[in-house]
Amino acid sequence: MNPIVQYHFDFGSPNCYIAHKLIPGIEERTGVTIDYLPVLLGGIFKLTNNQPPMIKFQDVKGKNAYMRREMARFLKTHGLDRFRMNSNFPINTVQVMRGAIVAAEEDFLMPYVDVISAAIWEQDLKMDDPDVIAAALKAGGLDADLILRRIQEDGIKKQLVHNTSRAVEMGTFGCPFFYVGDEPYFGKDILRDMEEEILRQKNQASA
Amino acid sequence: MNPIVQYHFDFGSPNCYIAHKLIPGIEERTGVTIDYLPVLLGGIFKLTNNQPPMIKFQDVKGKNAYMRREMARFLKTHGLDRFRMNSNFPINTVQVMRGAIVAAEEDFLMPYVDVISAAIWEQDLKMDDPDVIAAALKAGGLDADLILRRIQEDGIKKQLVHNTSRAVEMGTFGCPFFYVGDEPYFGKDILRDMEEEILRQKNQASA
Numbered sequence: 001m002n003p004i005v006q007y008h009f010d011f012g013s014p015n016c017y018i019a020h021k022l023i024p025g026i027e028e029r030t031g032v033t034i035d036y037l038p039v040l041l042g043g044i045f046k047l048t049n050n051q052p053p054m055i056k057f058q059d060v061k062g063k064n065a066y067m068r069r070e071m072a073r074f075l076k077t078h079g080l081d082r083f084r085m086n087s088n089f090p091i092n093t094v095q096v097m098r099g100a101i102v103a104a105e106e107d108f109l110m111p112y113v114d115v116i117s118a119a120i121w122e123q124d125l126k127m128d129d130p131d132v133i134a135a136a137l138k139a140g141g142l143d144a145d146l147i148l149r150r151i152q153e154d155g156i157k158k159q160l161v162h163n164t165s166r167a168v169e170m171g172t173f174g175c176p177f178f179y180v181g182d183e184p185y186f187g188k189d190i191l192r193d194m195e196e197e198i199l200r201q202k203n204q205a206s207a
Numbered sequence: 208m209n210p211i212v213q214y215h216f217d218f219g220s221p222n223c224y225i226a227h228k229l230i231p232g233i234e235e236r237t238g239v240t241i242d243y244l245p246v247l248l249g250g251i252f253k254l255t256n257n258q259p260p261m262i263k264f265q266d267v268k269g270k271n272a273y274m275r276r277e278m279a280r281f282l283k284t285h286g287l288d289r290f291r292m293n294s295n296f297p298i299n300t301v302q303v304m305r306g307a308i309v310a311a312e313e314d315f316l317m318p319y320v321d322v323i324s325a326a327i328w329e330q331d332l333k334m335d336d337p338d339v340i341a342a343a344l345k346a347g348g349l350d351a352d353l354i355l356r357r358i359q360e361d362g363i364k365k366q367l368v369h370n371t372s373r374a375v376e377m378g379t380f381g382c383p384f385f386y387v388g389d390e391p392y393f394g395k396d397i398l399r400d401m402e403e404e405i406l407r408q409k410n411q412a413s414a
Contacts, residue, residue, distance in 0.1 A: 048269055049267050050267045061375070062378045062379065063255070063380050065378065066380065066391055069391065070392075168268070171269045172269065173267055173269040183280070184273055186277075189396040192399065193280075193284070193396075
């Protein structure tokens with residue numbers, strides 16, 4: 001039996017863009033599917049008293065310069081040459097994250113994540129504007145009317161709140177956050193460790 | 208020609224214990240020697256307005272619990288089963304870091320780092336107490352009298368201050384911090400990336 005691997009994500013995190021790009025390779029090499037759980041990073045920060053690293057470390061000399069350089073290097077190493085910082089950062093992602101709940105229910109979460117990730121982190125779009133969201137969804141071949149209508153539903157809003165609270169209960173304090181069984185993995189820098197843990201649990205289960 | 212790899216370290220960081228344990232493997236696999244530069248982490252924190260992660264994130268729900276768990280997992284993965292948190296943490300390391308300057312001058316830096324690292328992170332000794340330092344050095348076969356006498360010298364004190372300022376000028380804001388040529392690497396989680404960069408620069412130089 002394969003281990004259950006859960007990925008807590010919010011489009012507002014540039015490292016979630018990176019994680020989403022690296023996940024297909026991890027799934028292919030391990031033969032294990034990673035389940036995406038949409039959460040609201042702003043909600044996680046409030047519930048855990050955390051902040052985005054760029055803000056948390058803004059007064060630390062050298063830290064942000066290092067993070068930018070390390071990010072550029074990481075992108076280059078992994079051939080992610082379409083990434084660029086969004087000029088509207090930080091982004092209010094509540095609408096596009098509610099949209100992810102809709103997309104999961106309607107069974108097109110992966111194409112939806114592809115489209116929204118690219119809109120924010122490749123095309124530099126202002127994805128807290130409903131008109132911009134609608135145009136990006138249509139350009140990506142998705143049902144913009146359905147999504148923008150359904151994100152108004154109470155059930156959809158409540159599901160995102162529920163996912164966010166549940167994530168914090170599990171121990172999530174930021175994104176990207178992964179669980180391999182109950183082993184937590186935070187950030188882009190330990191994706192290789194996570195991949196090895198997936199294989200370890202998989203081999204243990206089949207042993 | 209091999210790239211120049213510099214390691215900025217302070218015994219007070221548990222992640223520097225880990226780095227020191229993993230460096231021999233990196234050196235063996237790459238054929239490149241890593242140069243140790245003793246710095247004073249407390250000085251770096253003052254100069255950069257940074258703090259130890261445990262303090263920086265102490266009010267963030269879940270973060271410290273995660274860091275402890277991730278650390279235990281990392282130690283286990285790498286077979287570092289002698290590590291234990293020092294009960295005197297955080298430790299004033301100014302004497303043992305001055306000792307590292309002496310040890311470098313006297314050409315026994317590596318045995319010195321072995322002895323002090325083990326005293327703090329395996330034997331749980333209170334290594335800001337001169338009597339405890341002397342006993343640990345003697346037990347490790349090192350010239351305790353020479354070291355404890357020479358750490359009083361102005362030149363030794365100034366060298367540590369100089370190293371620390373120089374590190375901050377280079378961009379260092381914490382430890383373990385590495386430079387492969389001028390490429391910076393911070394923390395224990397990107398040691399594999401660093402190893403790949405050493406090989407890349409080495410291959411590039413010989414191409």
